[in-house]
Amino acid sequence: MNLHWARAFQQLMPSLIQGVGVVLYVTALGFIGALILALLLAIGRVSKNKILNRILIVFIEFIRGTPLLVQFFYIYYVIPMLIDGIAAVFGMEIDVQFSATFSGIVGFTINYGCYMSEVIRSAILSVDPGQREAGLALGFSETQVLFKFIIPPAVRNSIPVFGNYLVMMIKDTSLLAMISVQELLLRAKTFASQTFMTVEAYTIVALVYLILSVPLSRLAVALERHLKRARLKQKEIKG
Amino acid sequence: MALLEIKNLSKSFGDLQVLKDINIQVEKGEVIVIIGPSGSGKSTMLRCCNLLEKPTGGQIIYKGEDITGLGKKVKNYRKSVGMVFQRFNLFVNKTVLDNVTIAPIQLNKLPKAEAEAKALDLLDKVGLKSKAGVYPETLSGGQQQRVAIARALAMDPEALLFDEPTSALDPELVGDVLEVMKKLAKDGMTMLVVTHEMGFARDVADRVIFMADGYIVEEGTPDEIFTNPKNERTKAFLSRVLEK
Numbered sequence: 001m002n003l004h005w006a007r008a009f010q011q012l013m014p015s016l017i018q019g020v021g022v023v024l025y026v027t028a029l030g031f032i033g034a035l036i037l038a039l040l041l042a043i044g045r046v047s048k049n050k051i052l053n054r055i056l057i058v059f060i061e062f063i064r065g066t067p068l069l070v071q072f073f074y075i076y077y078v079i080p081m082l083i084d085g086i087a088a089v090f091g092m093e094i095d096v097q098f099s100a101t102f103s104g105i106v107g108f109t110i111n112y113g114c115y116m117s118e119v120i121r122s123a124i125l126s127v128d129p130g131q132r133e134a135g136l137a138l139g140f141s142e143t144q145v146l147f148k149f150i151i152p153p154a155v156r157n158s159i160p161v162f163g164n165y166l167v168m169m170i171k172d173t174s175l176l177a178m179i180s181v182q183e184l185l186l187r188a189k190t191f192a193s194q195t196f197m198t199v200e201a202y203t204i205v206a207l208v209y210l211i212l213s214v215p216l217s218r219l220a221v222a223l224e225r226h227l228k229r230a231r232l233k234q235k236e237i238k239g
Numbered sequence: 240m241a242l243l244e245i246k247n248l249s250k251s252f253g254d255l256q257v258l259k260d261i262n263i264q265v266e267k268g269e270v271i272v273i274i275g276p277s278g279s280g281k282s283t284m285l286r287c288c289n290l291l292e293k294p295t296g297g298q299i300i301y302k303g304e305d306i307t308g309l310g311k312k313v314k315n316y317r318k319s320v321g322m323v324f325q326r327f328n329l330f331v332n333k334t335v336l337d338n339v340t341i342a343p344i345q346l347n348k349l350p351k352a353e354a355e356a357k358a359l360d361l362l363d364k365v366g367l368k369s370k371a372g373v374y375p376e377t378l379s380g381g382q383q384q385r386v387a388i389a390r391a392l393a394m395d396p397e398a399l400l401f402d403e404p405t406s407a408l409d410p411e412l413v414g415d416v417l418e419v420m421k422k423l424a425k426d427g428m429t430m431l432v433v434t435h436e437m438g439f440a441r442d443v444a445d446r447v448i449f450m451a452d453g454y455i456v457e458e459g460t461p462d463e464i465f466t467n468p469k470n471e472r473t474k475a476f477l478s479r480v481l482e483k
Contacts, residue, residue: 130328133291134387138342138394139318141311148341152332231374 001199008200012191016208019184023173023212026101026181030108031166037113039155042120043146063114069175071111076103076179100181104173112165119161123154156227163220167213174209184208240303242267242429243288243320243398248297250283257283259453261297265398270430272440272461275450276476281433282325284450285402288431289317318346321391325403327383329375329390335362336371339390347394354393361389365419381412385419398429405436437480441465449473 044056063071080096087094098106127150135145177186188205192198243265250258257280265271273281286292288299290306290313298305306316329338339358343349349357362368365385367378375383384404391399401420405413417439424430424443434440440447440461447464449457449472457470465481468474 128326128328128331130324130326131330134322134324134328134330136291137289137317137322137324138390139314139346140342141314144345148345149330149332156332232377234372 003199004197005200008191008195008197009204011195012188012201012204015187015191016184016205019182019187020208020212022101022181022183023170026104026108026173026176026183027166027169029105030112031169033105033109034112034116034165034169035162037109038116038120039151041113041117042124043151045117045121046124046146060114060117063111068107068111068172069178072103072107072175072179075107075110076100100176100179103179104176104181108169108172112169116158116162116165119158119165120151120154123158124150126157127154159227160220160224163217163223166220167217170213170216171209241265241300242269242302243431244298244300245284245288246298246300248284248287248299249295250280250287250292251295257453258287258294261453261455263448263455265429265431267397267429268427269445270424270428270432270443271446271448272444273431273433273448273450274435274437274440274464274476275456279450280453281450282402285400285431285433288400289313289320289322291322314346318342318394319397320400321394321396321398322400323384323387323391323402323404325407327375327380327387327407329383329387331375334372334374335367335378335386338375338386339393342390343393358389358393361392362386364422365389366415379412380408381415384408384416388416388419388423392423398431399423401430401432401434403433403435405434435480437465437477449476451476 041056041060044052045060047053076098080098083096084094087096131149131153132142132145135149136142140148173181173183174185176183177189180186184205188201192201195201241264243263245261245263245265248258248261249256261280261284263271273284275281283292287294290299294307297307299307301316301320306313309316329335330341333341336355336358339361340349340351340354343354343357344351359368359371362371365388367382367385367389370378370382370386375386378386388399388404404420405416408416413436417436420430420432420439421443432439432444442461444461446458447461448455449464449468449470451472457464457468457473464473465477468477
């Protein structure tokens with residue numbers, strides 16, 4: 001077997017660098033979307049509204065019980081058709097299409113949002129009930145207490161787990177190759193099939209994923225430590 | 240008119256009745272200490288006073304108004320009656336200074352500079368001005384409890400409820416907290432204190448209430464309760480705790 005690492009590297013790298021851009025773009029937007037959705041879902045889940053609670057449980061179980069890849073396909077192919085169909089009922093003829101990248105971002109938002117909402121929810125439930133009582137006793141309302149004294153420590157305690165999810169999302173962007181997003185895996189696959197440098201292409205792409213994900217998980221650990229240290233230091237107070 | 244009046248208060252958790260027909264009148268400036276064995280309902284009674292527990296029956300009357308039926312307006316009442324908890328319950332995500340200023344700034348719309356000046360003044364009074372910039376987790380229990388008292392005072396309350404404020408503290412830290420409470424009492428603060436500190440009850444209380452099994456068994460001046468208790472249960476309890 002003849003392997004041409006230098007040539008493969010030279011020819012594949014420019015394309016992969018563009019792919020890294022796509023991966024970071026989709027992950028960044030997908031993760032921010034997931035965080036926002038997770039927070040909303042978690043708040044809904046800890047609210048006292050039983051009907052809302054039931055609906056959210058069903059929704060979250062539905063998303064967690066189906067594969068992420070199927071969800072990407074569903075958003076990319078099925079949802080636009082459903083929208084067209086509904087529009088047709090009202091006598092409108094439209095042709096909705098989502099870009100593959102957009103579908104990916106929405107898919108990540110929904111899928112990771114559901115998983116991360118459970119993280120935030122359990123973090124909210126594990127905040128000392130004394131925080132709530134202290135807030136109420138001072139005259140804050142239940143809602144104020146939730147947003148001022150419960151959610152901030154809950155989110156802070158969730159940061160290490162969020163770090164793991166971020167790394168997972170980076171790797172899961174490889175699934176987007178299946179709906180034709182020009183991310184890393186699809187570029188490597190195209191390159192391999194054109195040049196027959198299969199070993200080189202897939203090895204290089206695996207290493208690129210590694211280079212992306214390892215610093216991120218280190219970063220999450222560092223952030224956690226930094227937050228912890230910041231709390232042990234004294235803040236400057238004037239007066 | 241009494242500042243705070245607890246009238247025929249009862250409380251049940253399911254089938255378990257923990258408070259039965261409690262009646263207490265708190266006059267302005269009065270310090271009332273509630274003692275009794277664990278499980279006698281003292282803390283529940285105190286928590287009913289600002290509706291952290293919802294009474295099953297009876298009324299809590301503050302300045303002539305029954306607050307048990309206030310619904311969401313109970314917030315305004317809670318602003319004027321502060322509470323100090325056994326486990327301090329300082330806000331973990333706020334510095335000491337922010338713990339003290341957040342309620343005055345956000346609920347009473349006090350300007351930030353004014354609130355901070357006042358907070359530093361209060362922290363000075365409890366001996367913790369130098370700790371204004373730290374987070375609660377770096378403080379000892381006794382320091383946290385003194386911050387909690389400053390936080391309650393920052394709202395200029397008409398009365399303060401203390402729920403076993405020294406029970407969670409190491410013995411050597413109890414003194415500082417009791418010192419602060421004594422000073423408050425001397426300055427005329429209306430206080431309702433649930434505690435196991437018999438020395439504090441004897442020295443500071445205007446009235447001592449002994450509770451057992453959800454009832455008020457006996458009440459009187461510290462002298463009456465400690466040197467000349469009439470009820471057998473009071474005698475038994477006091478002989479047990481004072482032996483130690």
